[in-house]
Amino acid sequence: MDIFIDQFFNIEIMRKSLPLLLTGLWMTLQLCSAVILLGLIGGLFVALGNMSERRWLRFISIAYTDLFRALPPLVLLIFIYAGLPFAGINISPFAAVVIAFLLNNSSYYAEVYRAGLISVAKGQWEAAQSTGLSPTQTLIHVVLPQAMRNVLPDLLSNTVEVVKLTSLASVISLSELLYNAGMARSVTYNASPLVLAALFYLVLLWPLVRLVSHFQRRLAA
């Protein structure tokens, strides 16, 4: 039992590795912010393309969402980080992670937005436009707020996935939370830093998954 505690819950080692883990956490938060924010914006445009009356726009956006949902994000990441240099394109690890996960994530957000947009009755568009609102004004003030409310649980779940996804960045040695925890583990020959990192993820995501359940129940009611 002592060995178990010593190997996994060694307070002393956790304390020593804390600064490193906090640096990693900071990086993880930066990655998440970039991917989530850009993903939410990019996803909306992809979704609008998907619902456009222009056939070529629809085609591009469907191809985009299909491609980047089908490609494993890790494959995408390694390709962008390690593959593109063969074409003379060198990218920082941070940029590589953001681009790879943005491509993946914006396609998922786009599908969520699309479900939300088609859940808003056509009459809402017609009523708004009959009062002289432009299509953009109608979208912003009338349709989007309702669409987002209808798919809030899915938007949130997707956001939870992004946070988890960023731990994959450790494979290209980007010093985010998991990577730094691994470093601390190999230096101390002790698993406690990994346990601490897991706790960080838990603290970060547990409220979010709770919120998802809460909204799901409220929407079902």
Place this chain on the structure above:
Amino acid sequence: MANRPMLEIVSLEKRFGPNTILKKIDLKVAEGELVFVIGPSGSGKSTMLRCCNRLEEPTSGDIIVDGRNIMAGTRRDLDRMRLQIGMVFQGFHLYPHMTVLKNVTLAQRKALKRTKAEADARAIDMLEQVGMAHKADAYPGELSGGQQQRVAIARSLALDPKVMLFDEPTSALDPELVGSVLKVMKDLKSKGMTMVVVSHEMGFARETADRVVFMDGGVVVEQGTPDEIFGAPKAERTRAFLSRVSG
């Protein structure tokens, strides 16, 4: 009515694929006139109204509102011209995520660029006119159908339209709520609003309409005063329709 025409539908044609739904319709509505449109299901009544503000794009023809052709001009012009054409739908279509007051101020703020104070004052005026000012802070989901429809009317009126189009405004209402909406429409008529009303409320038409138009198969079959159309319809199709709806 010898007034100038406020709404002119000129040679309006609408096709959906191979089907011609409106066949060269011509209709003039004078300022302050209430034209009541009847006809069997599928005769093109809704399509005609929806073409009047280009919610449905006419295949050919012109729609002239107070002398200006809404078929000419850019998308921007269209948005501006839609401000002059109020539309009331069978399903109300209030914005469920906004209070009644915000429903009535949104287009005033965003399309007419009125200040918040102006828009609020105007909204309260209009809500008073339809008897809904006491519900300004409620959400549409908290209102009865009749109340929602009156708010929807206020939402259109707040933009000072030149014409109001009603597409079966009371068809989705419980019978006991129909009267409150018809009363608002009657008030509106007495204030001089130009109105085109598609409806099955024949009693309302007899009392309030200046002219009744009977449509069938995408054409105007017959038109005249309520007495002429309800009392002595000339066309066989009109007679058949009226005897069917009066049961």
